[in-house]
Amino acid sequence: THSRTVVRGGLVITASDETHADVLVEDGRIVATAATGSSVAEGWNAEHTIDATGKYVIPGGVDPHTHMDMPFGGTFSADDFETGTRAAAWGGTTTIVDFAIQTKGHALREGLDRWHAKADAQCSIDYAFHMILSDVNQGTLKEMDMLVEEGITSFKMFMAYPGVFYSDDGQILRAMQRTASNGGLTMMHAENGIAIDVLVEQALAAGRTDPRHHGEVRKALLEAEATHRAIQLARVAGSPLYVVHVSAEEAVAELAAARDKNLPVFGETCPQYLFLSTDNLAEPDFGGAKYVCSTPLRPREHQAALWRGLRTNDLQVVSTDHCPFCFVGQKELGRGDFSKIPNGMPGVEHRMDLLHQAVLDGHISRRRWIELACATPARMFGLYPKKGTLQPGSDADIVIYDPQAQQTLSVDTHHMNVDYSAYEGKQITGQVETVLSRGETVIDRRTYTGRAGHGQYTPRGLCQLLD
Ligand code: DUC
Ligand code: ZN
Numbered sequence: 240t241h242s243r244t245v246v247r248g249g250l251v252i253t254a255s256d257e258t259h260a261d262v263l264v265e266d267g268r269i270v271a272t273a274a275t276g277s278s279v280a281e282g283w284n285a286e287h288t289i290d291a292t293g294k295y296v297i298p299g300g301v302d303p304h305t306h307m308d309m310p311f312g313g314t315f316s317a318d319d320f321e322t323g324t325r326a327a328a329w330g331g332t333t334t335i336v337d338f339a340i341q342t343k344g345h346a347l348r349e350g351l352d353r354w355h356a357k358a359d360a361q362c363s364i365d366y367a368f369h370m371i372l373s374d375v376n377q378g379t380l381k382e383m384d385m386l387v388e389e390g391i392t393s394f395k396m397f398m399a400y401p402g403v404f405y406s407d408d409g410q411i412l413r414a415m416q417r418t419a420s421n422g423g424l425t426m427m428h429a430e431n432g433i434a435i436d437v438l439v440e441q442a443l444a445a446g447r448t449d450p451r452h453h454g455e456v457r458k459a460l461l462e463a464e465a466t467h468r469a470i471q472l473a474r475v476a477g478s479p480l481y482v483v484h485v486s487a488e489e490a491v492a493e494l495a496a497a498r499d500k501n502l503p504v505f506g507e508t509c510p511q512y513l514f515l516s517t518d519n520l521a522e523p524d525f526g527g528a529k530y531v532c533s534t535p536l537r538p539r540e541h542q543a544a545l546w547r548g549l550r551t552n553d554l555q556v557v558s559t560d561h562c563p564f565c566f567v568g569q570k571e572l573g574r575g576d577f578s579k580i581p582n583g584m585p586g587v588e589h590r591m592d593l594l595h596q597a598v599l600d601g602h603i604s605r606r607r608w609i610e611l612a613c614a615t616p617a618r619m620f621g622l623y624p625k626k627g628t629l630q631p632g633s634d635a636d637i638v639i640y641d642p643q644a645q646q647t648l649s650v651d652t653h654h655m656n657v658d659y660s661a662y663e664g665k666q667i668t669g670q671v672e673t674v675l676s677r678g679e680t681v682i683d684r685r686t687y688t689g690r691a692g693h694g695q696y697t698p699r700g701l702c703q704l705l706d
């Protein structure tokens with residue numbers, strides 16, 4: 240149907256501008272913006288008017304790192320595409336890029352088909368996929384070219400998890416040579432998993448089995464070493480590189496050094512590394528298991544380097560790495576052996592809010608908030624300007640954000656399908672009020688009005704940060 244909506248009176252914030260403007264939406268897209276009160280804006284008539292007076296009008300968040308329904312250590316992450324994308328919408332995220340996984344001995348296509356089957360007709364918001372390479376061989380390398388053609392333009396490998404997802408340096412180099420030639424982007428989980436597994440074995444043998452030892456064996460130096468090695472391999476191959484979930488100060492330094500040489504090297508971090516620390520991993524009664532993820536939470540001192548990296552653009556993106564496991568029955572698999580705790584934390588619902596709090600705390604500007612959470616993720620992964628901004632022609636993925644609302648994060652009020660909050664009791668100023676996905680109301684003044692199946696699979700172009 241032919242429908243027009245106008246969002247009136249808000250402060251429109253993008254990565255580049257802040258203006259008091261009205262936004263005209265027609266048939267799921269933004270068709271125009273004009274200064275509030277101008278004769279152009281006053282001339283618009285529409286079936287629906289959203290009053291955004293006193294509110295921010297921002298692009299829907301683009302979370303380029305989630306794991307819905309992901310197999311890990313004999314269990315699956317607790318949010319599937321239905322519950323996970325609904326929670327994302329509640330938090331003002333209107334696009335996710337999730338990871339389809341290749342199983343060892345199987346084709347990329349098989350893994351991709353499986354992830355399409357998980358997501359199809361389940362999502363409240365738009366979604367796309369990266370591909371995880373678990374078995375780089377001649378067949379895999381050929382398939383990568385085909386996938387780039389059809390909109391899967393980024394490939395994640397793991398220097399961690401020997402025996403599961405792990406790729407060795409030769410496999411990594413070959414895959415990077417492929418992204419160098421086909422225009423794709425190599426993404427890297429940079430931790431030296433071979434060395435870490437030795438330390439895990441030694442810790443367990445010595446009776447150091449609590450969750451906090453997960454943080455101790457996954458050393459910052461082994462993140463930095465892998466980051467350095469990934470950068471050199473990418474350089475040899477002539478490939479761009481995106482390092483996921485950077486948590487160590489020493490790893491940020493490796494990225495900064497590479498970027499100072501003008502290498503096409505990028506880095507993301509996540510709210511858990513900015514707001515939480517090894518103090519959480521030490522919570523009593525096995526409570527630290529809630530915070531077990533990889534890369535691990537670091538001592539508090541690392542946070543300043545991450546915030547600085549986000550300001551200086553040595554880090555360009557904040558994603559969530561949303562990969563929730565319930566405490567009861569899932570995290571508990573690792574009682575008495577931290578290495579059996581499923582790795583991952585919930586967060587898809589709270590990225591926009593936590594970064595808004597970071598604006599109020601003086602870490603980043605409002606425009607940088609939108610750049611880190613919307614615009615750069617869209618450009619990095621070939622979705623811009625369809626996603627990540629509010630310009631004529633963009634999808635009408637729009638969030639009306641109340642910058643003064645007070646909320647307390649809690650398992651009692653969140654919408655993720657997990658039995659704890661990593662931020663239980665944390666006070667946040669600012670809250671999502673209304674969310675449009677391609678012009679349709681998904682959240683209407685804090686009521687869910689969306690539906691599973693509205694969200695569309697979105698093929699992607701190449702990384703847009705390479706010229
Ligand atoms: N790290 C996590 O914490 N969970 C999923 C996979 C990963 O690399
Ligand atoms: Zn029309």
Ligand code: ZN
Pocket residue numbers: 428483484533534
């Ligand atoms: Zn990872």
Ligand code: ZN
Pocket residue numbers: 304306560562
């Ligand atoms: Zn991940």
